[in-house]
Amino acid sequence: MIELEHVTKQYGQTTVLKNITLSIKEPGIYCLLGRNGAGKTTLLKSIAGYQNITEGIIQVDGKTVTTSTLDTGVSYIENFAKHFNLPVRKLLRIASEVNPSYDYDFASEMMERFELDGKKKFHHLSLGMKTMVSTIICLASNKSVVLLDEPVLGFDAIMRVEFYDMLTESFQKHPRIIIVSTHIIEEIAKTIQKLIIIDKGSIRFFDTLQSVETKAFSISGLQKDVETATQNLNVIGQDTVGGLITRYIFDNPPEQTASLEIHPLSLQDFFIQMVGHKGGFAR
């Protein structure tokens, strides 16, 4: 279980995390979405106890996590993680030795499946393969919270699909909280249960994917009709082209009429509307 209470993180004068309160109680695969610089890595590193926050409390399984926590129960991996320059198989074995809860069989199986050459030294691997090794180590750690920071960076399309399968299998084998930060939104949608959107250091959205599917819509038509139809709804964005207007809502959709076009929003469009920017212009 992860509890964040009024978490603020500042680097000098810059506030990266702004008074975040978040509670993740259920095991599941959570997707952390945010633009570059939104605070994703800072948030994940803070939960992992890799860095201290300026204000607030972070608790994992009831235990407060800071850099002072000598054993956090959190496994975090970033995409350029440094490892010993050893053969992959040896690296996975050492990981199993230094971490008592490590699932070596799972790690070995994944190594075979991803056709990682067990004899190849870590520094001789491609970027994608290095990231894959780091991700396997992190998932096999079997800690109660697993944080993957942009794990698909450098993966080709096939590797990404296999990665999502691996994520699902790992979770089914050992249900726990897995948070994946990524920019490739649509691909991960089939794998995740809940979505966290962070923007400019604040949590903008935390809910299930089903809620996005049932409540995120675009409503287009003449300005007057659209404004009337959406006046009591939760409007998250708006586009105007000539006399036509499109409003994006996160609410129960209005009744379909001949003058309105109502379409469900894709996850990517929903994300774009939630973070409130498009093409560099504030909306």
Add this chain to the structure above:
Amino acid sequence: MTATFAIVKRLLASNKISFIITALVVLCATSSGDVVLSNGNYTWLLAAMTPFFFVFYDDTKLMHLGASKKDYYIGCLISYGILAFGISLVNTMIHLLIDPAYPAKAVINMMDVCKWTDNGIIVAGIQQMFFLLLVMIFLHVLLSMQPHWYGWLTDAVFIAIISIFTPIAPLRAVLGGFFQIIMLNSHAILHMGACLLLSVALSFVGLLVLKKKTL
């Protein structure tokens, strides 16, 4: 403890460069004349180099493999103990077996310089072990502090102490007295006690530094 010993194994295994450099220097160093330096002295190089690898090379990599900070730190302390024992054993053996074989009139081994051999070779070896343990833990703590402001402050304080205490006679005596206790000490119990006490104190400081460490 399994994880801790796995970390010890990894720390020692990834310290190959220190082992190789030390071995090369010990084997290749030569000196001539009536008074020569014992090659055993160069075994201390291993104690000086090891903390650099533990702090700057192994730490982050072990964390990324899923090791806990606690296991890493205990692993480091155990490794320093093992290395202190090993270095001391090798230097003692060199002092016993190789130093007498030099054609020179006098062979200077640090165990003699530090007056440890006054207590017999076995006690001298143990004294050396405690001293090297202190040196490695001191270096570990000092190096761990370097990314932080208080590391630089500590460096400045040490430089200031040496600069100020050395030229002023009464202060020089204080500084000399300190080194007489921790290093140039023929009183075995006092020496080992002081080294052990300082090692424990520094270990706690090191733990505080580790708790502040970010990744």
